[in-house]
Amino acid sequence: MLMVIVSGLAIGALFAATALSYNVMYSTSKVLSVTTGHIAMLGGVFGAYAISALGQPWWLGLIAAILVGGLFGWLTDLIAIRRVLARSDEHLWLLSTLAMATMVQQAVGLWWGTEPKPFPRLIPQDFSAGIGDQKFWLPIALAGLMAIGLEFFYRRTMYGKLFLAMSEDAFAARARGVSTDRIRVASYVIAGALGGLAGFAAGQLTFAYFALGLTLTLNGFIALAVGGLGSNLGALIGGLTLGLLNTFASYLFGGEYQQTIAVGLLMVVLLVKPEGLLGAQQVRPV
Amino acid sequence: MFRPSKLLSGMLAGLALACASGLASAQNTIKVGWLSSLTGPLSSAAIAENQGVQLAVDEINAAGGIGGRKIELLTRDTSGDPTKAVNLAQQLAFSEKVHFIIGPVNSGEGLATTPIIARAGVPNLIIGALDELIDPVKYPRAFRVINTNKQWILTGNDYALKVLKKSKVAVIGDTTGYGTSSAKTAQELLEAAGVKPVYTVLLDPNKTDLSDELGKARAAGADVVMPWSAATGLLGRLLNARGDMGWNVPVVGHPAVMAPQIRKLLNKPEYWDQTYASGYASTTYGADGKLPAATQMLVDKVRPKLAAGGEIDILFWWVAMGYDTVKIIEHAVKGANGTDPAAIQKVLENTGEFRGVYATYNWSATQRNGFPDSNMAVNVANSFKDGTFKLAPR
Numbered sequence: 001m002l003m004v005i006v007s008g009l010a011i012g013a014l015f016a017a018t019a020l021s022y023n024v025m026y027s028t029s030k031v032l033s034v035t036t037g038h039i040a041m042l043g044g045v046f047g048a049y050a051i052s053a054l055g056q057p058w059w060l061g062l063i064a065a066i067l068v069g070g071l072f073g074w075l076t077d078l079i080a081i082r083r084v085l086a087r088s089d090e091h092l093w094l095l096s097t098l099a100m101a102t103m104v105q106q107a108v109g110l111w112w113g114t115e116p117k118p119f120p121r122l123i124p125q126d127f128s129a130g131i132g133d134q135k136f137w138l139p140i141a142l143a144g145l146m147a148i149g150l151e152f153f154y155r156r157t158m159y160g161k162l163f164l165a166m167s168e169d170a171f172a173a174r175a176r177g178v179s180t181d182r183i184r185v186a187s188y189v190i191a192g193a194l195g196g197l198a199g200f201a202a203g204q205l206t207f208a209y210f211a212l213g214l215t216l217t218l219n220g221f222i223a224l225a226v227g228g229l230g231s232n233l234g235a236l237i238g239g240l241t242l243g244l245l246n247t248f249a250s251y252l253f254g255g256e257y258q259q260t261i262a263v264g265l266l267m268v269v270l271l272v273k274p275e276g277l278l279g280a281q282q283v284r285p286v
Numbered sequence: 287m288f289r290p291s292k293l294l295s296g297m298l299a300g301l302a303l304a305c306a307s308g309l310a311s312a313q314n315t316i317k318v319g320w321l322s323s324l325t326g327p328l329s330s331a332a333i334a335e336n337q338g339v340q341l342a343v344d345e346i347n348a349a350g351g352i353g354g355r356k357i358e359l360l361t362r363d364t365s366g367d368p369t370k371a372v373n374l375a376q377q378l379a380f381s382e383k384v385h386f387i388i389g390p391v392n393s394g395e396g397l398a399t400t401p402i403i404a405r406a407g408v409p410n411l412i413i414g415a416l417d418e419l420i421d422p423v424k425y426p427r428a429f430r431v432i433n434t435n436k437q438w439i440l441t442g443n444d445y446a447l448k449v450l451k452k453s454k455v456a457v458i459g460d461t462t463g464y465g466t467s468s469a470k471t472a473q474e475l476l477e478a479a480g481v482k483p484v485y486t487v488l489l490d491p492n493k494t495d496l497s498d499e500l501g502k503a504r505a506a507g508a509d510v511v512m513p514w515s516a517a518t519g520l521l522g523r524l525l526n527a528r529g530d531m532g533w534n535v536p537v538v539g540h541p542a543v544m545a546p547q548i549r550k551l552l553n554k555p556e557y558w559d560q561t562y563a564s565g566y567a568s569t570t571y572g573a574d575g576k577l578p579a580a581t582q583m584l585v586d587k588v589r590p591k592l593a594a595g596g597e598i599d600i601l602f603w604w605v606a607m608g609y610d611t612v613k614i615i616e617h618a619v620k621g622a623n624g625t626d627p628a629a630i631q632k633v634l635e636n637t638g639e640f641r642g643v644y645a646t647y648n649w650s651a652t653q654r655n656g657f658p659d660s661n662m663a664v665n666v667a668n669s670f671k672d673g674t675f676k677l678a679p680r
Contacts, residue, residue, distance in 0.1 A: 007495040114329065115547045116519035127530050127553040130497075205494045207519055207551065215492055251498050255461045255489040 002131055004251045005244065010136040010205055012243015013143035014040070017198035018220025019227065019235035020146050024191035025073075026229065027167040028184040029085060034097040035076045037216030038104050039069050039192050041209070043199025044119060045112050048208035051120045058122045062200055069196020070189045076100060077188035082181075101213060109210040119203030135204035142201040146194055147236045154232075163187060167230065219246075222266045228279025237277060241265070315358035316351070316625055318343070318615060319378030319408075321389035321399065323366035332391045334600045335413070336361070337588055338608025339388065346612065352619045357612070364390055371395035372402060379406035385625040386618075388611045389413055393464065400425055409618070409630045411611045412654075416464070420654045427631050429649055431611055433566075433657040438540065439472045439514065441564040441662040446510045446538045447479060449664075449680050456485040456508035458499070458524065458539075460515040465491070468514035468540070484508050491517035496527040504533055513539040522551030529557030537561045537667075544667035544675060546599060561667035562678045568644050569603045569674040570663045577674055580643045584609060585672055602673030603644060610642035 022036050043065035051061035080096035123134050154160040162183050165173040174180045199206075206212055223242050227234025242262055249261040269276060320339055323332040339359070347356045360382055364371040371390045378384045379402065386409050390396055393416035403410040404425040412419050412430040415438065420430050446452050455476055459469025466488055476483055485506040487499055503511060513524055521543045528535065530553065537543065537560065544563040552558055571577050577585065585598065588605055592598050617640055619625060621633035637656070640647045647656035665675035 003495070003501065004498045007498065011494050110325070116522070116551065117547075118550050127526070128532065130530075133530075135495075206492075207522075209492075209519060212492070247498070250490065250493065251502075254487055255493065256466070258461075258490050 004247050006131040006136050008244035008247035009240055010139050010202070010243070011246065012223075012240040013139040014198060014202040014205065014216065014239075015219045015223040015242050016143040016236045016239025017139065017146055017202075018195065018216045019224040019239050020143070020150060020232060021191040021195040021198070022220055022224050023230060023232060023235055024150070024163075024187050024194065027163050028170075028180070028187040029077075029081060029093075030170075031081055031085070031093045031097070032221065032224075033076055033081070034094065034217055035072070035080070035101045035104065035213075036191070036195060036220055037218070038101045038213030039072055039195030040199030040202070040216050041108070041211075041213040042072055042104070043069050043196030044203040044206060044212065045108055045199075045208045045210065046196070047200040047203055048117060048119045049112070052118070058120070061120075062197070065196040065200035066193045067196070069199070070193040072104065073188040073190070073192020073195070074185065076192070077185050081184075081188070101217065105210060105213055112208070112210055114210060116207035116209040119206075119208050121204065135202075139198070139202040139205060142198060143236060143239065146198070147232045150232050159183075159186070219262065222262055225266055225276055226269045228276030230280060231276070231278040234276055234278035314355050316355050316386075316615070316619060317358045317360060317382060317384040318612070319375075319382065319384035319387040320359055320361045321364055321371055321374055321378070321387060321391070321395070322361055323371075323391045323395070324361075324363040325365050329366070330600060331604050334592075334602075334604035335391065335608035337592060338584075338605040338610070339612055340608075341588060341591075341605075342609045342612030342616075346616055352616050353623070355619075357615075360384060364395055366392055366395065368395045368398040372398045375399040375402050379403055379408050384408060385627075386411065386615050386630075388608075388615075393419060400428055404428060407627050409627055409634070411614060413607060413611065416467075422652055422654050425654075427627060428654060429614075429634050430655045430657065431614065431644075431647070432607060433645075433662060434655055435468060436471060436475070437657065437659060437662055438564040439468065439475055440659070441664060442512060442514075442538050442540075442562075443472070443475055443479060445562060445564075445664040445678065446512060446536075447476075447481060449678075450510060450536055450538070452510035452536070453481050454507050454509045455481060455483045456503035456506065456511045457483045457487075458503075458511065458513040458515065459486075459488045460491045460517050460520055461488050462491060462515075462517070465515045465517070472512060472514050489515075489520060491515065491520045493520065493523070496520075496523045497531060500524070500527045500531060500533065504531075504535070509535060511535055511537045511539075513537065513543060516540060516542045518542055518545055518547045518551065521545075522548050525557045525561065526551070526553045529554060534560070538664070539563055541565055541601075544665060544670065545601065546670055549668070549670075555668070558668035562664050563667055565663050565665035565675055566603050566644065567661050567663040568606060569601075570665055570677045571671065571674055572677050575671075580641075581606060581674070584643050585674075589672075597671070598673040600673055605673070606642075606644035610644045610647075613642055614640065614647065 046068040047061045047065040050056045050064040080100045084093045084096050170180050223238035227238025246258050250258045343357045343359045362374040387403050388411045393414035396414040396419045400419055410428040412428050413432050415435045457472050459465040485503040541563045568581050618630045618633045622629035634649050635651045638648045645657050645661040649656045664678040666678050669676035
């Protein structure tokens with residue numbers, strides 16, 4: 001039973017890390033990019049490529065995952081967000097980010113292959129470590145650090161305060177001289193780097209697999225919606241809850257109920273508390 | 287005197303003659319449509335099958351064709367997408383008016399294309415293992431070249447129960463359509479053999495850790511684990527969980543459990559020990575390391591192309607099956623003395639003991655599954671050599 005809890009927390013931490021990446025991008029653009037899960041996929045694939053195929057040390061693999069994630073975040077803004085937001089208030093970003101996510105998945109599938117490939121061991125440790133295995137604790141530790149780091153960034157740094165200002169009211173921020181375009185680009189690069197880092201930390205759990213992105217995009221979104229859009233603590237709680245529900249559903253009832261229960265959780269939260277557990281209630285000005 | 291008009295008319299006449307002879311030769315070819323998923327998921331199977339198909343076509347054409355008619359191969363890449371497969375099947379059957387269609391590669395695509403090809407009346411060589419792809423009444427011109435899914439499962443069950451003498455079976459499937467139906471079939475066949483599985487579970491193919499499920503199987507008293515899933519990630523995790531928990535239990539299951547990709551996913555190479563899978567007699571080598579003569583001959587033929595003279599690193603049964611599909615077409619055209627679909631159907635319906643490389647095929651008026659049980663075998667998973675496997679100890 002302890003193994004069910006730990007493996008649930010580990011996959012939940014990856015969902016939470018994806019939800020945190022969503023939050024960073026959402027804070028400056030009000031966009032929920034479909035590419036969010038694919039950033040983590042890229043982190044895992046490029047981390048494995050750098051270490052296993054190129055024979056680089058793990059820390060260079062980590063840097064590669066962060067750089068590729070950051071670059072993809074920047075490209076997401078450049079190709080799928082900037083022009084769409086400039087020309088339309090409609091939710092066309094849903095289509096543009098979906099197109100970009102599909103393209104990157106296909107490209108990775110063609111280059112990397114469609115079968116999952118192994119992710120190297122990062123810390124020397126025997127495989128019989130059970131619940132103490134690094135594949136569980138690396139993503140859990142990273143999700144906690146990401147949530148704390150982002151809170152620190154938002155509350156204690158000037159750039160973080162600019163993010164918050166944009167999140168509250170982008171027009172007012174721009175009126176006060178904030179370069180909102182530059183802040184949005186920075187948010188996509190940071191979200192990309194964090195997503196790449198999350199994919200790297202969870203690589204041993206997920207393998208380096210081209211089709212991982214869509215699963216993370218969906219589950220990260222559910223975690224975010226359950227926890228509350230914009231809340232980092234909510235993302236963490238939502239992700240961990242979802243991960244635990246997934247593994248317990250599979251353990252108790254079988255894998256065929258896993259997704260039903262995850263999406264069922266989303267429905268229940270949306271019906272009972274549409275703003276999520278810790279989300280701010282939306283007030284419509286009249 | 288030089289007369290340009292005469293020269294021009296001469297050239298035109300020559301051109302017309304060349305066109306006419308080209309047209310006649312195109313009309314005279316045997317058009318074979320090949321629905322292959324050369325890109326996308328399962329492309330590795332299709333690429334290997336394509337090598338076999340292409341080799342057989344080249345050999346037959348180099349020998350002058352079939353009854354003087356060359357084979358014109360029309361390869362179409364479905365990318366493993368059923369929608370694309372349907373469009374391409376229609377194009378091959380109705381626009382290109384092919385005489386045969388091989389494929390598609392994946393059973394999911396086959397479910398969508400088989401009724402269309404049947405409606406067009408084109409003989410269709412089925413290379414998907416799903417039982418529903420075959421129906422002598424609804425699809426009278428669809429003949430299966432590969433084994434059925436049931437044959438894989440029966441072979442695995444037989445080995446676990448009769449050779450390993452195990453009776454407490456844990457059946458593991460995945461939540462895909464294929465995994466779910468295979469696990470159900472496995473359970474039914476075990477029960478028909480008088481064994482009720484002690485543990486049955488369906489798992490998400492992307493589930494990240496299987497320790498808890500294997501822990502439950504162990505607690506239920508399982509003495510053999512039988513996975514019926516084609517998801518290599520799930521199978522790799524299953525073997526890792528078994529190894530990490532130090533559970534000394536044999537695994538007998540789907541051929542994917544011995545796929546070369548699995549080796550890379552294992553925490554330790556020895557986690558592949560005591561693992562067996564359903565395979566084929568034609569691509570099985572014995573204790574002396576020797577393959578059947580026909581298989582060895584084909585291995586030697588394709589080695590320069592597939593492995594540049596080195597070790598072949600893809601599953602060889604795909605190549606052998608692709609090769610056989612074209613040889614079956616040759617047999618049918620020769621027997622029918624042409625490409626009339628009704629005559630082709632009759633020849634294939636009356637085909638018994640047709641010796642290919644992959645198998646010896648038998649079809650009848652009521653039986654469209656041509657792969658005999660006697661051509662099935664159980665292999666040792668970690669014995670991959672030149673695309674073939676070692677016979678499991680009996």
